[in-house]
Amino acid sequence: MTPSPPVDDADVPRYWRELGLPGLVDVHVHFLPPRVQAKVWAFFEAAESHYGSAWPIHYALPDDEARLAILERLGVRAFPTLPYPHKPGMAAWLNDWSHAFATAHPQVLRSATFFPEPEAPHYVAEALDRGARVFKVHVQVGAFDPRHPLLDPVWARLAETGTPVVIHCGSGPLAGEHTGPEPMAGLLERHPRLQLVVAHLGMPEYREFLDLAERYERVHLDTTMFATDFTERLMPFDHSQRNRLRELEHKVLLGSDFPTIPYPYADQLAALHRLDLGEEWLRAVLWHNGARLFTIEP
Template sequence: MTTAPPVDDADVPRYWRELGLPGLVDVHVHFLPDRVQAKVWGFFEAARTHYGTGWPVAYALPEDERLEILDRLGVRAFPTLPYPHKPGMAAWLNQWSAGFAAGRPQVLQSATFYPEPEAAAYVADALDSGVRVFKVHVQVGAFDPRDRLLDPVWARLEEAGTPVVIHCGSGPLAGEHTGPEPVSGLLERYPRLQLVIAHLGMPEYREFLDLAERYERVHLDTTMFATDFTEQLMPFDPADLPRLAALQEKVLLGSDFPSIPYSYAHQLQALHRLDLGEEWLRAVLWRNGARLFRLED
């Protein structure tokens, strides 16, 4: 490759410009209500208890500063990806996320849901209000995505084709319902769901590559994938790189900004050093996300 990877965050715009891109589309960014965000960061402060390693949050900054950083990096579109950990929380998060997206064209209005009787109604309301992407966190929510309370939700989302970023792999923490089996069962019922498998399904990379190969609308996001931090904990088998290369049109840039223990530039460095070619990078960093969210329309 003739383009050199970015050396730091200030160098990121040079990187995407040399690749011939108008910027970046990041499908895995979080903006949450202040008290929810504070609890999330508090969890990472105690990371040695949870993960056995430190997790210093690189961008634990006020909301306006985080927005300015994404703008300087050239992230042209990103979601807020709220997620509940208990019943009765999702509808409130959806309302907050809609307000956050209002007046900010770079923000992809986001929503979430939980297995509860009200889910079908508030998901329908969210879709009617213009939601572009949903987030589901199987480990934090501690629920099976095949829960029958969610049948009308998945049916509606399959029909609408709205992307759902789903954290379903067993990393960095396993849960009762994480891993490929629940998602495979879900897709057997709803094979045309537009799922985006967060973190490339870490650490069950191979099994989630299988699902992306098998199902037309299943995508993978690169959140924390191939970084030094993740490779120490959940390494990716280089033997599967040809499969990742072949899935060029189904891999999307994700970062987990702001709650990452390294610079944003390092995620791009990690993808660059996979050595899958500049065309692969152009697809992952911009083209696939722009197509999925119809940015070019």
């Protein structure tokens, strides 16, 4: 019998256990330096002026250890920190902070980032040498074209190493000059072997990013905020595309955007459950695909 979806966070472990899983792998979690985290939360606290909708942060706990404890209780066994710069000169020190954070917390996937600047190939190589397992790029916040020539050697190196890159490149919740499928299609034409994880399933350009995941072997999609009641009000998914998600079962990864989400973590799992794509799909998305991509043992 298919388990019922979790009713709240305390019910989440029951849900993944009944699916026969050892826990969850969440590829879209943020832990940031305190000053950076405070600025991110201040932005979302003023979300009504940005998005026309309030964004009450459900896990706005100032203490890293308290937020780590929540993920532990939920059963999230592996997750990144996903730092991202909004200007030059930030990426290297964000990488240093993330490296130290992951060193102190073994459940954290060592994360790094980059920005189009002359130093990028050097500090990306340094991050890889130090064991970075995933990179984060935010096209809208960084306000840069992912095809920027300064990034060509970075993308080439990441394609060569097969290191996953979680990339926020869709035009939701805010469009930017370089968001949307066209820049990403151009990037993949140059570097077709990139191991990209398209954040938020590319919302609201779901159809076009599904196209890219079908076309390119190493393009994945994460479920961050996808299909939740909150997102469906703002950027609804065309459910005629639902079977494409089933066909891409091996390429869809659980993402949440914890802690900066406007609802309990359980809501994301319940939203995926409501898609009615079957237990095998849920098992693949919640554990197996992430565990395979990041070589995580049960």
